[in-house]
Amino acid sequence: MTRRTALAAAAELLAWWAGLVLLWLVFISTVDTLERIVGASVAAVGALLARAGRRSVIWR
Amino acid sequence: MNGWILAATVLLTAGGGAALWGVATGPLSRRVVAQNLSTTVICPSLLLLAQGYGRTSYVDLALLLALLGPVGTLVFARLLADELTGDRPAAWGLTWTAAGVGAAVVLVLCAVTGPSRAMVKLLVIGALLISGNVVASRALSGGLRGVRDG
Numbered sequence A: 001m002t003r004r005t006a007l008a009a010a011a012e013l014l015a016w017w018a019g020l021v022l023l024w025l026v027f028i029s030t031v032d033t034l035e036r037i038v039g040a041s042v043a044a045v046g047a048l049l050a051r052a053g054r055r056s057v058i059w060r
Numbered sequence B: 001m002n003g004w005i006l007a008a009t010v011l012l013t014a015g016g017g018a019a020l021w022g023v024a025t026g027p028l029s030r031r032v033v034a035q036n037l038s039t040t041v042i043c044p045s046l047l048l049l050a051q052g053y054g055r056t057s058y059v060d061l062a063l064l065l066a067l068l069g070p071v072g073t074l075v076f077a078r079l080l081a082d083e084l085t086g087d088r089p090a091a092w093g094l095t096w097t098a099a100g101v102g103a104a105v106v107l108v109l110c111a112v113t114g115p116s117r118a119m120v121k122l123l124v125i126g127a128l129l130i131s132g133n134v135v136a137s138r139a140l141s142g143g144l145r146g147v148r149d150g
Helices: A003-027 A033-057 B003-024 B028-053 B056-079 B092-113 B117-140 B145-149
Strands: none
Touching (some): A003 B117, B003 B028, B028 B056, B028 B117
């Protein structure tokens, strides 16, 4: 993995993470610290899964 | 009984009844289309019921249905691919009518809710509902090669 592809991967993960965190914050009923922590954590897992899923569908 | 619950009842009776009739009778191609459209009828009804009963947590039911309904149709499209090759079900008029009903319900509820996180949630549900339904309809009518060729 070159520096360029690593940067692209990080950017993609960050984009997925940001989108998923936003979705989480929209879907929950009350926003508090615990929800933010849980949302950020599951969004991180979700971002990894989303990138893996995208890569398995679009072969690169 | 308020206007929201009345609207949900009318939608469920008319649309749900038609979907049930379509699923239970006729050729296979009509049944899968009716099965697909039942999601588009029931999801807005759930949104209306959530508003009618004043329980916003019920909106999650509609969200789940909007997400899982089209997935279920895709499974049918995949499993019934052989049976459906000769008789491609295409009901674009019905599909877009149902999508229009869903969009109308979501927009009305958005107007009532006002700008907030709940409104964004409603918009996400509406987008999921309509796009999922259109994708599922395309898969049924053979428009998606991945589903057709497996």
